[in-house]
Amino acid sequence: MNVVRPLIKLRHVLLVPLALAALASTPVFAQPEIIIRQAPPPPRMEQAPMARPGYAWDNGHWRWDGRGYVWAPGHWQRMRHEGRWMPGHWEARGPNWYWIEGRWVR
Structure with a gap:
């Protein structure tokens, strides 16, 4: 009986959940922090x-284009x-x- 094949299958069975967990914990996108010296x-x-x-209105705002x-x-x-929409703002x-x-706040 060949023992190597079951070990290879076992390794794949263990690696798949680990890989999926790593993907689930990775942010989908990272937004750069915008810092400006000029007031909007x-x-x-x-x-x-x-x-x-089913929708919340997001007010218009000034954005920095570089x-x-x-x-x-x-x-x-x-x-x-659930909750309410808190519009973005300059601080x-x-x-x-x-x-x-x-962002959504509860």
């Missing part, structure tokens, strides 16, 4: 559309979690401005 312009006033079931601020208009966020920390991504 005042927000534009946008009228939010009527409520839409050379300056450009306006990103508001859009709908599909509800993925001052000393002389720098940091972009804080929008």
